[in-house]
Amino acid sequence: MNDMTLTREQREARLEGMGCKRKRVEDIRFTQGKGQYVDDVKLPGMLHGDFVRSPYPHARIKSISTEKALKVPGVLAVLTAETLKTVNLAWMPTLAGDVQMVLADGKVLFQNQEVAFVVATDRYAADDGINAVEVEYEQLAVLVDPFKAMDADAPVLREDIKDKTDGAHGPRKHYNHIFEWTVGDKDLTDAAFRKAEVTIKEMISYHRTHPSPLETCQCLCAFDKVKGELTIYGTFQAPHVIRTVVSLIAKLPEQKIHVIAPDIGGGFGNKVGAYPGYICAAVASIVTGKPVKWVEDRIENLTATSFARDYHMTTEIAATKEGKVTGLRVHVLADHGAFDACADPSKWPAGFFNIVTGSYDFPVAHLAVDGVYTNKAPGGVAYRCSFRVTEAAYCIERAMDILARKLGMDPAELRLKNFVRPEQFPYHSALGWEYDSGDYHTAMKKALESVKYAELRKEQAAKREAFRRGETREIMGIGISFFTEIVGAGPSKNCDILGIAMFDSCEIRLHPTGSGIARVGTKSQGQGHETTWAQIIASEIGIPADDIMVEEGNTDTAPYGLGTYGSRSTPVAGAAIAMAARKIKAKAQMIAAYKLEVHEDDLEWDIDGFRVKGLPEKFLGMKDICWIAYNAPPPGLEPGLEAVSYYDPPNMTYPFGAYICVMDIDVDTGVYKVRRFYALDDCGTRINPMIIEGQVHGGLTEAFAIAMGQEIRYDEAGNVMTGSFMDFFLPTAVETPHWETDFTVTPSPHHPIGAKGVGESPNVGGVPCFSNAVNDAYSFLGATHIQMPHDFWRNWKAAKELGAV
Amino acid sequence: MIPGPFTYHRPESVQEAVRLLGELGEEARPLAGGHSLIPMMKLRLATPEHLIDLHGIGDLKGISREGDHIVIRAMTTQHELLASDLIAASLPILHETALLIADPQVRYCGTIGGNVANGDPGNDMPGLMLTLDATYELQGPEGRRSVAAREFYQGAYFTALEPGEILTAVSVPVPPAGHGYAYEKLKRKIGDYATAAAAVVLTMDGGTVATCAIGLTNLSETALLAEEAAKAVIGTSLDDAALKRAADAARAIMAPAGDGRGPAEYRIHVGGIMVERALKRAAARIRAA
Amino acid sequence: MASPAKKLAISLTVNGQPVDGLVEPRTLLIHFIRESLQLTGSHIGCETTHCGACTIDMNGMSVKSCTIFAVQADGAEITTIEGIANADGTLSALQEGFRQMHGLQCGFCTPGMITRAHRLLQENPNPTEPEIRFGIAGNLCRCTGYQNIVRAIQYAAAKLNGVEFREAAE
Incomplete structure (x- = not known):
């Protein structure tokens, strides 16, 4: 490795380590159509399963007749709740401590709920089969509006628990109530409001939407009766958790379950939870003795697996006349649908929503969240955000704008006035978090200067005058958001999933010739882990990234990890990778000391090997050390060069950012145009700036979609109205704005390489930024708060209600 | 979704297609571009027992000028319309409209015949054909006949097409040289149907409108010809008052359903705006020429 | 009259190779390609003709293969993502552009996107950014926000035109 013909810069560059815009290794296969996604996996004798689903949102099932279906050519079996009861799997536990029907047991609670599972020789026969299953329903009163869930005369949704006064998270107030979660000091907060010079109060809703990765949820289950082993290929963001959960609920020994998550076509939180399709495919494989594949179609994906958001947040801020915030009070009504299947760490029924104090120094705060059941699909996943953090960021960022307006202050000035100051870190928030690091003022000021904020406000003032004079029908909005994320679940003292502590892991094994393999407990769904994980190792131990193969997703070979979601991969697994690499480096140093005949303390690390201090020619490169480690280790030292690290982080990381959006809206049609969007992100140490920029682009695009029209909408009768990509807004390249990215770097003080998460920041910060831009545009016409989503017709409606049309 | x-x-011939349709009756459906029918079949909202694929019929392809008409055979795709110099020169509004239909892939497959014949109020071509006063050539067991586009649409997915008949061509009178035109379509995104759209073809004499036709898309059970709206601008210089009268006259005949694109009230409102904007843009084209 | 279940023989050319198949009339082309031909690069994302993940090149047209029957491809010339690379197996200009410009993340839309861009550049070798955005509007991507896809196609266009790629000013 000590190739002295190379300069230091060349040796450094050859590693393609941290900070390098390394091209992705994944792309070689993906650009040639050689990725392997679940539906690409085919096993001999494989069968296909497909669901009969309920057309009704709330109905009693009077009968299910499978007779005709079983006569359809190719149909082999039809599973119903009755079948599943024989193996005690008609219901399954959710991650949130509730139970959920796998197949409708006596009644259905949302439209498109799974009623029966048809197993056939191919997907065509399965589809024929589901059309031949006859189900007789008796419709029941439907509960759609969460605000009516706890009315005295509300329909009883969950008959299975209607008399249960205690839920997974404490007492229940009503038969449709799931939990109440409170944080903070209520008395001190109430006192702050009593003393406040200025207060605002607004009900801020974050509508129901859906992650909808381009690849839907799917699995292929193969049960080997002889060995008693179950192999599951699946679209799993957390394969080890799936293995443990399957073991616990199916009572199969964990070593006999092999979970493989191959390439995944996007996750965005959709692929964290366990869905009825997985259970049914597994049971069908056990029943038939054949591999069974289940592939969700898009309608099923949008209407049945895992919505996100649906939080209704009544928000109050107390402040002084000068604009110093003195208290925050938030009540959330959370619509969880028919079952509480939120994919949060188990002790956190509302995720980390208590990050709702945001980037601001609130001396006191109080939060209460009530979760309720409705006749809607279950879920509540973290759609490209850490658990409920995007709801919290939306809540506080909208509320700060509303306060600024009431005070007559510029929203940027109000934020600067109330930011947590650099010297306050580590900062203890009023709702219980310890923010590890931050420099909010620098980021905000850089953003304002970059977009020439003052000039934008001048232009806006001129346009408003022109609008008032009737010279234009276009209004201009400037949206600001400043978010603090909380990612990297998590310290196991705080975070677990069904008791499984949320550490993560890495195993590095170097080969004698100086290359190696790293196996990690995370699972990329497009984040490029095969590329970036090798970069961390390259920088840590001087082996070129190209010589490190990264493998994830196979529970037989990867060390136990909690998977990829909530921007936890870099904060947790990234740390495990660095720590495992450092263990290897420590052993390498012992070997180098022995070979170079000096004490370990006399060695210093130099890019790709060890050098004797003061003797630059005495150098041993890592490649040579690899060979020696296997073939001529120092006496008493065992051969080999590998290490495992399980990393339980001491804290979360707290990425932050300043976003600014400039938008023009035609009041006559409600049509908007995003003129400019600037995103400054601080995610600490930057491992691969190219990938970070790509993550920001993607997250902003999702934020744009959500804020401007993407919703899962139900009509009053509980029918879901947004079941395809015609009505569920996914922007094309034409609608998607151009993104400007920027950054500051405030390393995490507790992370081995100072890195924080980034994938979700742009969604968390983007949504309030777009919404603030719309609200800002209308503010001079008298608007205080216009609910999302801001699609064309709602923008027009806002203009109409404000008398501008 | 199977x-x-x-x-x-x-x-391989229209005659054979018509014979098959006649023999197989209600259980048979002709297949053109398939981008309306096949998704319906995948949802099993359509379950025809027989599909009669029209792609093998050479006679159903091509664009030609016949006297003062442009004849577009039914299986001509949107992509072919866009690639046609004849269309670009003689019927530029057709070019402008075809570009606003769906997305590139769909335009390679989607045909003008399918677009005008299936009676979907969301399709863009019917409103345009009303505006251009096109004629549809139909062929059935009783032989051939021509039906004016303005007589063709009777309700959502309900047209003058008789059982066993196939639409073989669209014949469009060439608007006079120097005419103004515009198709204004408001949609949520590429690939969506119109929230509201308006087609305008007009001529001007001096500073005033001499002739005008206005068509509306997706603002009722069928595409609409907004005759009163057109009358409201003839003889005017398209001043603001005339534009407003036209928009209001057009709104008076709109009856859209509320859907994800917005409530009826909104769609009617923006329908009128599309009319105003199409009129202005059509006139601006003349003035710029 | 043939019964609906009766399979029909089709012959076509896929990625330059002659292919014969027996298909039910209702077999969708995407399933024939993925299941019978085992070419799994083309994907299924929405099934309603919106996402373009199933885009293939057929007789010089970009086609969403989830919305056409395999029997309709009888006699057709088809190119899928598996047939896009250069004859010597190296990445084509587009494939290279997508990698260089980080024009993909999860890779699920990529085969359809590249196949579509391939036809776009055949028809318009020097597209502007708006033309590229309009030209790929039948393909949805959930990961990239399209900006780097646009750059990838610009990179490929420049390379194919033998000119130096200059990134558009931010």
Whole structure:
């Protein structure tokens, strides 16, 4: 490795380590159509399963007749709740401590709920089969509006628990109530409001939407009766958790379950939870003795697996006349649908929503969240955000704008006035978090200067005058958001999933010739882990990234990890990778000391090997050390060069950012145009700036979609109205704005390489930024708060209600 | 999302297609571009027992000028319309409209015949054909006949097409040289149907409108010809008052359903705006020429 | 009259190779390609003709293969993502552009996107950014926000035109 013909810069560059815009290794296969996604996996004798689903949102099932279906050519079996009861799997536990029907047991609670599972020789026969299953329903009163869930005369949704006064998270107030979660000091907060010079109060809703990765949820289950082993290929963001959960609920020994998550076509939180399709495919494989594949179609994906958001947040801020915030009070009504299947760490029924104090120094705060059941699909996943953090960021960022307006202050000035100051870190928030690091003022000021904020406000003032004079029908909005994320679940003292502590892991094994393999407990769904994980190792131990193969997703070979979601991969697994690499480096140093005949303390690390201090020619490169480690280790030292690290982080990381959006809206049609969007992100140490920029682009695009029209909408009768990509807004390249990215770097003080998460920041910060831009545009016409989503017709409606049309 | 079973037929002539349709009756459906029918079949909202694929019929392809008409055979795709110099020169509004239909892939497959014949109020071509006063050539067991586009649409998915008939061509009178035109379509995104759209073809004499036709898309059960709206601008210089009268007259005949694109009130409102904007842009084209 | 279940023989050319198949009339082309031909690069994302993940090149047209029957491809010339690379197996200009410009993340839309861009550049070798955005509007991507896809196609266009790629000013 000590190739002295190379300069230091060349040796450094050859590693393609941290900070390098390394091209992705994944792309070689993906650009040639050689990725392997679940539906690409085919096993001999494989069968296909497909669901009969309920057309009704709330109905009693009077009968299910499978007779005709079983006569359809190719149909082999039809599973119903009755079948599943024989193996005690008609219901399954959710991650949130509730139970959920796998197949409708006596009644259905949302439209498109799974009623029966048809197993056939191919997907065509399965589809024929589901059309031949006859189900007789008796419709029941439907509960759609969460605000009516706890009315005295509300329909009883969950008959299975209607008399249960205690839920997974404490007492229940009503038969449709799931939990109440409170944080903070209520008395001190109430006192702050009593003393406040200025207060605002607004009900801020974050509508129901859906992650909808381009690849839907799917699995292929193969049960080997002889060995008693179950192999599951699946679209799993957390394969080890799936293995443990399957073991616990199916009572199969964990070593006999092999979970493989191959390439995944996007996750965005959709692929964290366990869905009825997985259970049914597994049971069908056990029943038939054949591999069974289940592939969700898009309608099923949008209407049945895992919505996100649906939080209704009544928000109050107390402040002084000068604009110093003195208290925050938030009540959330959370619509969880028919079952509480939120994919949060188990002790956190509302995720980390208590990050709702945001980037601001609130001396006191109080939060209460009530979760309720409705006749809607279950879920509540973290759609490209850490658990409920995007709801919290939306809540506080909208509320700060509303306060600024009431005070007559510029929203940027109000934020600067109330930011947590650099010297306050580590900062203890009023709702219980310890923010590890931050420099909010620098980021905000850089953003304002970059977009020439003052000039934008001048232009806006001129346009408003022109609008008032009737010279234009276009209004201009400037949206600001400043978010603090909380990612990297998590310290196991705080975070677990069904008791499984949320550490993560890495195993590095170097080969004698100086290359190696790293196996990690995370699972990329497009984040490029095969590329970036090798970069961390390259920088840590001087082996070129190209010589490190990264493998994830196979529970037989990867060390136990909690998977990829909530921007936890870099904060947790990234740390495990660095720590495992450092263990290897420590052993390498012992070997180098022995070979170079000096004490370990006399060695210093130099890019790709060890050098004797003061003797630059005495150098041993890592490649040579690899060979020696296997073939001529120092006496008493065992051969080999590998290490495992399980990393339980001491804290979360707290990425932050300043976003600014400039938008023009035609009041006559409600049509908007995003003129400019600037995103400054601080995610600490930057491992691969190219990938970070790509993550920001993607997250902003999702934020744009959500804020401007993407919703899962139900009509009053509980029918879901947004079941395809015609009505569920996914922007094309034409609608998607151009993104400007920027950054500051405030390393995490507790992370081995100072890195924080980034994938979700742009969604968390983007949504309030777009919404603030719309609200800002209308503010001079008298608007205080216009609910999302801001699609064309709602923008027009806002203009109409404000008398501008 | 799998279609039900059917028997596939691929006739090589219109006569054969018509014969098959006649013999097989209600259980048979012609297949053109398929981008309306196949998704319906995948949802099993359509379960024809026989599909008669029209792609094998050479006579249904091509664009030609016949006297003062442009004749577009039914299986001509949107992509072919866009690639046609004849269309670009003689019927530029057709070019402008075709570009606003769906997305590139769909335009390679989607045909003008399918677009005008299936009676979907969301399709863009019917409103345009009303505006241009096109004629549809139909062929059925009783032979051939021509039906004016303005007589063709009777309700959502309900047209003058008789059982066993196929639409073989669209014949469009060439608007006078120097005419103004515009198709204004408001949609949520590429690939969506119109929230509201308006087609305008007009001529001007001096500073005033001499002739004008206005068509509306997706603002009722069928595409609409907004005759009163057109009358409201003839003889005017398209001043603001005339534009407003036209928009209001057009709004008076709109009856859209509320849907994800917005409530009826909104769609009617922006329908009028589309009319105003199409009129202005059409006139601006003349003034710029 | 043939019964609906009766399979029909089709012959076509896929990625330059002659292919014969027996298909039910209702077999969708995407399933024939993925299941019978085992070419799994083309994907299924929406099934309603919106996402374009199933885009293939057929007789010089970009086609969403989830919305056409395999029998309709009888006699057709088809190119899928598996047939896009250069004859010597190296990445084509587009494939290279997508990698260089980080024009993909999860890779699920990529085969359809590249196949579509391939036809776009055949028809318009020097597209502007708006033309590229309009030209790929039948393909949805959930990961990239399209900006780097646009750059990838610009990179490929420049390379194919033998000119130096200059990134558009931010």
